[in-house]
Amino acid sequence: MAYSAPDSKMNLSAGLASVGTAALLVALKAWALWQTEALSVAASLADSAVDLIISAGGLAAILYAAKPADDDHAFGHSSAEDLAALGQSVVILASALIIAISAIMRLIEPGAHVLRAQSAGIVVMVISACVTGALIWWQGRVARATGNKVVAADRLHYVGDLLPTLGAIAALWLSRTFGWGQIDSIVALIAAALMLMGAARIGLGAWNALMDRAAPDPVIEQIAEITRHWPGVRGFHDLKTRTAGAQIFVNLHIELDGDQTLEEAHEIGAALKRAILEAVPQADVIIHKDVWRG
Known part of the structure; x- marks a missing residue:
């Protein structure tokens, strides 16, 4: 089941907002880094630069995943969301390691690094x-409404970006008020650790989806x-599920009375499918009808 037209528009708006915001943040933080030479600002800038790359890739994934099923992709294109999310996690991991190494090198250097133009940087x-806070609010609203994994993953990036910014x-x-120059490197290390945890969480979720992991237990039980x-x-048996992007594919065998007409059996299956779709809107449901043996 593809996204509805309103959901597709919301996903697209979140993707465009993400790219535009990332570009603005990169420009602002690059200027702040030039003025202050603060490694904590560099960490935040690196995070925003990564976000810009990721957001551009995420926008492409949103556009591709929104395409309807065709002859070559009978189950749609939603796995593009998981591929994009997995790529996002790898880029975040690399940038976090670079920031961490830079912070450690500055900490072990003799003498404290002096920051400049702290007020302008603040x-x-x-x-x-x-x-960033405004973008996070909008992405959260879109992710809750549509279930799009790329938007949800992108929101996590910006939540992670907000913490290094703060x-x-x-x-x-602290550097301006008390002259604590080394606190800059410590903050950068904390930011790198948060980025690493976020990368692990996003990457694991995308990997599980690409490996056809079943839907969450509460959804299956529902x-x-x-x-x-x-x-x-x-009765029923062989309830199987798998996830791809925001979609959940459901395969289910139900057991029906063999004495009823084909039309009656079809109506039971169709009504059940409608009920499942109402409970799990992003599901793609296939129901097989078997004769009940008692």
Whole structure:
């Protein structure tokens, strides 16, 4: 089942907003880094630069995944979301390691690194935090409405970006107020650790989907519960699910009374399918009808 037209428009709006926001943040933080030479700002800039690459790839994945099924892709193109999310996790991992190594090298250097133009840097980073917060709010709304994994993963990136931004603000303020230059590298290390955890979470989810992992247990139990109590269904078996992007593919065998007409059997199966789709809107449901043997 492909995304509805309203859901596709929401996904597209989130992708475009993400790319535009990332480009703005890169420009703002590049200027702040040039003015302050703060490694915490560099960490936040690197995170935003990664976000820009990821957001562009995510937008492409959203556009591709929205394509309807065709002769070569009978189950649609939603796995593109998982491929994009897996690629996102790899890029985040690499950037986090670079930031961590840079922070450690600065910490072991003799003498504290002196930051410059802290006030200007604080202003820029505050603006960046406000812009990022607005994007996170919109992406969260879209992800809840459509279930799109690329939007959800992109939102996690920006939540992760917001924390280093706030850390950079704190580092610049502490450096200006108390002359604590080394706090900058410590904040950068914390930001790198958060990025690593986010990369692991996103990558694992995408990997599981690409390996045809079953839907979450509560979803499977919800489908089973609907089927178990559906009028006319004497039993069911071989309930199988797999995920791809935001979609859940459901394959189900139901057992029906063999004395009823084909039309009656079809109506029971069709009504059950409608009920499952109402409970799990992004599902693609195939129901096989077997004769109940008692």
